[in-house]
Amino acid sequence: MPSLDRHDNVFVLDLGDGENRFHPDWIGAVGAALDEVEKAEGPRALVTAATGKFYSNGLDLEWLFAHADAYHDYVVSVHELFARLLSLPVVTVAALQGHTFAAGAMFSLAHDFRVMRADRGYWCLPEADIDIPFTPGMAALIQSRLTPRTAHEAMVTARRYGGADAAAAGIVDRAVPEEAVPSTALDIARAQSAKAGATLGTIKARMYAPALTTLRDTTNPLG
Amino acid sequence: MPSLDRHDNVFVLDLGDGENRFHPDWIGAVGAALDEVEKAEGPRALVTAATGKFYSNGLDLEWLFAHADAYHDYVVSVHELFARLLSLPVVTVAALQGHTFAAGAMFSLAHDFRVMRADRGYWCLPEADIDIPFTPGMAALIQSRLTPRTAHEAMVTARRYGGADAAAAGIVDRAVPEEAVPSTALDIARAQSAKAGATLGTIKARMYAPALTTLRDTTNPLG
Amino acid sequence: MPSLDRHDNVFVLDLGDGENRFHPDWIGAVGAALDEVEKAEGPRALVTAATGKFYSNGLDLEWLFAHADAYHDYVVSVHELFARLLSLPVVTVAALQGHTFAAGAMFSLAHDFRVMRADRGYWCLPEADIDIPFTPGMAALIQSRLTPRTAHEAMVTARRYGGADAAAAGIVDRAVPEEAVPSTALDIARAQSAKAGATLGTIKARMYAPALTTLRDTTNPLG
Numbered sequence: 001m002p003s004l005d006r007h008d009n010v011f012v013l014d015l016g017d018g019e020n021r022f023h024p025d026w027i028g029a030v031g032a033a034l035d036e037v038e039k040a041e042g043p044r045a046l047v048t049a050a051t052g053k054f055y056s057n058g059l060d061l062e063w064l065f066a067h068a069d070a071y072h073d074y075v076v077s078v079h080e081l082f083a084r085l086l087s088l089p090v091v092t093v094a095a096l097q098g099h100t101f102a103a104g105a106m107f108s109l110a111h112d113f114r115v116m117r118a119d120r121g122y123w124c125l126p127e128a129d130i131d132i133p134f135t136p137g138m139a140a141l142i143q144s145r146l147t148p149r150t151a152h153e154a155m156v157t158a159r160r161y162g163g164a165d166a167a168a169a170g171i172v173d174r175a176v177p178e179e180a181v182p183s184t185a186l187d188i189a190r191a192q193s194a195k196a197g198a199t200l201g202t203i204k205a206r207m208y209a210p211a212l213t214t215l216r217d218t219t220n221p222l223g
Numbered sequence: 224m225p226s227l228d229r230h231d232n233v234f235v236l237d238l239g240d241g242e243n244r245f246h247p248d249w250i251g252a253v254g255a256a257l258d259e260v261e262k263a264e265g266p267r268a269l270v271t272a273a274t275g276k277f278y279s280n281g282l283d284l285e286w287l288f289a290h291a292d293a294y295h296d297y298v299v300s301v302h303e304l305f306a307r308l309l310s311l312p313v314v315t316v317a318a319l320q321g322h323t324f325a326a327g328a329m330f331s332l333a334h335d336f337r338v339m340r341a342d343r344g345y346w347c348l349p350e351a352d353i354d355i356p357f358t359p360g361m362a363a364l365i366q367s368r369l370t371p372r373t374a375h376e377a378m379v380t381a382r383r384y385g386g387a388d389a390a391a392a393g394i395v396d397r398a399v400p401e402e403a404v405p406s407t408a409l410d411i412a413r414a415q416s417a418k419a420g421a422t423l424g425t426i427k428a429r430m431y432a433p434a435l436t437t438l439r440d441t442t443n444p445l446g
Numbered sequence: 447m448p449s450l451d452r453h454d455n456v457f458v459l460d461l462g463d464g465e466n467r468f469h470p471d472w473i474g475a476v477g478a479a480l481d482e483v484e485k486a487e488g489p490r491a492l493v494t495a496a497t498g499k500f501y502s503n504g505l506d507l508e509w510l511f512a513h514a515d516a517y518h519d520y521v522v523s524v525h526e527l528f529a530r531l532l533s534l535p536v537v538t539v540a541a542l543q544g545h546t547f548a549a550g551a552m553f554s555l556a557h558d559f560r561v562m563r564a565d566r567g568y569w570c571l572p573e574a575d576i577d578i579p580f581t582p583g584m585a586a587l588i589q590s591r592l593t594p595r596t597a598h599e600a601m602v603t604a605r606r607y608g609g610a611d612a613a614a615a616g617i618v619d620r621a622v623p624e625e626a627v628p629s630t631a632l633d634i635a636r637a638q639s640a641k642a643g644a645t646l647g648t649i650k651a652r653m654y655a656p657a658l659t660t661l662r663d664t665t666n667p668l669g
Binding site: 127128132133139143147149151152155156157158 | 314335367368369370393396415418420422423425426427429430432
Binding site for chain 1: 574603
């Protein structure tokens with residue numbers, strides 16, 4: 001389960017050491033961690049990280065198949081997680097040490113910055129291949145952070161981007177050797193920790209107002 | 224006149240060997256071809272191509288001058304052609320072997336991918352020079368596919384982009400030698416043919432919902 | 447105070463030799479210059495330039511502190527200045543010879559093109575550092591001209607971009623040696639002067655319709 005730690009001004013949220021899929025309990029734990037980071041005072045920033053082969057593999061399809069009647073509420077909760085992270089009043093950095101797929105890739109895009117391992121692991125939106133269309137909220141999130149061309153290629157072709165390709169396409173900000181992923185993410189977070197506060201939250205909320213509105217439309221989240 | 228052929232999983236729509244302007248009959252023939260591609264089943268993709276000096280030179284201004292009272296309906300039909308192609312539930316690739324101008328350039332942008340001849344031929348939106356403003360639908364289409372900077376330069380300065388410049392600006396995905404244009408387009412189409420289907424159509428329709436709404440606004444298509 | 451001069455087809459608006467902040471009189475003088483450029487006939491383009499260490503340092507905070515009750519009207523007048531420049535029916539080029547900060551940087555983004563001195567001077571949106579959130583109109587302007595990634599970095603981190611970095615990020619179109627800034631801007635303007643006119647105005651107004659609507663929303667300009 002996700003757990004939150006603090007190193008001076010930088011909170012580090014460990015997403016887990018498995019596939020780190022979005023089980024309702026996982027979503028709840030991440031949400032509680034965001035509460036804690038948001039409520040803290042003074043200079044602070046947030047790094048999300050994981051251990052093992054995956055950063056996150058996205059929606060918990062196994063749980064979903066067993067709880068089909070909860071689909072609507074589940075998607076609403078995933079959208080709300082994306083919206084909160086996208087407008088969090090602290091700078092956020094995703095440290096992508098492993099595979100970052102589907103809703104896990106969208107979760108990474110809701111951060112301010114992304115650092116990816118250069119030599120192994122993929123960032124991928126496989127929805128076109130696994131026959132699950134993006135919800136309008138997911139599409140709005142992805143398209144609000146990527147160029148039209150990169151969003152199109154990623155969403156239509158389900159391309160698996162290695163670190164260097166993801167950096168070239170502007171999906172991630174840095175592609176670095178495995179051992180440098182955590183320190184690079186921490187450095188970026190530390191350098192921006194003084195910006196935490198209401199102004200930063202307002203800046204992000206206004207920048208992404210259209211995507212946030214779509215993500216928080218609970219009447220028809222599935223489109 | 225446009226004619227449709229099939230090579231295994233790839234449909235090839237030949238737009239013609241002249242200027243391939245958008246005469247109403249040409250629009251009708253392209254629309255019928257899109258119908259056939261859309262209705263076909265199984266893995267499939269679409270390449271559009273042409274022969275001679277032009278891929279397409281855009282609106283049929285000669286026909287328009289002779290049918291000025293049909294301007295509204297004509298623009299509605301061009302917008303609908305762009306909208307259909309932009310949301311077609313198969314992957315589409317434009318093989319730009321020659322000049323691609325004005326509405327022909329917009330038609331190319333409604334494809335998923337563009338391959339352009341590197342050594343000769345231009346991609347150009349000459350509207351600012353020939354005193355025909357983009358309709359709101361045309362502007363929405365162009366801006367949905369290009370970075371703000373490229374859209375601005377292309378739309379405001381009417382710059383003629385050769386293949387290498389078009390690739391550098393992100394207008395086309397590949398600029399290749401003349402003889403490699405068809406094969407490169409076919410390769411891209413073939414590699415994506417398994418994605419054809421309703422999910423792909425939904426993904427594209429959601430990605431481009433704002434542009435599609437503007438393109439399909441028939442009450443005031445001219446702005 | 448700003449003063450307008452003309453060299454053949456190119457108007458040159460000198461923004462001043464100080465910090466060139468947006469005092470109400472400065473805004474009025476710039477607006478009157480835009481009136482003159484807009485009303486002139488025939489081929490024409492506009493270069494804005496300045497002398498000294500600053501192109502513009504943005505809002506006149508000293509004046510604002512002394513006239514807090516005028517804040518709403520002041521912001522409306524700044525938004526209107528941005529909107530007019532963004533949709534001016536002549537091609538505009540900003541010659542950034544010195545620091546270009548905050549609303550001065552936004553003013554530069556409302557031009558068609560930007561030429562920046564390569565070796566000294568910064569382009570910067572310091573709002574996140576000085577605790578002044580972007581108004582919705584300002585955010586809409588900035589985001590309409592930059593890629594999502596560049597807009598995010600510039601708005602969230604308040605990064606100071608030197609000329610080469612600004613060119614690499616697509617914020618400016620050219621970074622050149624100090625002595626080449628004016629001539630490069632003049633060359634771009636001269637080359638585009640034949641485009642002046644109603645069609646160009648319509649093209650820009652349609653391209654930036656959403657940003658212009660937000661900039662001209664006078665009911666709640668502060669968000």
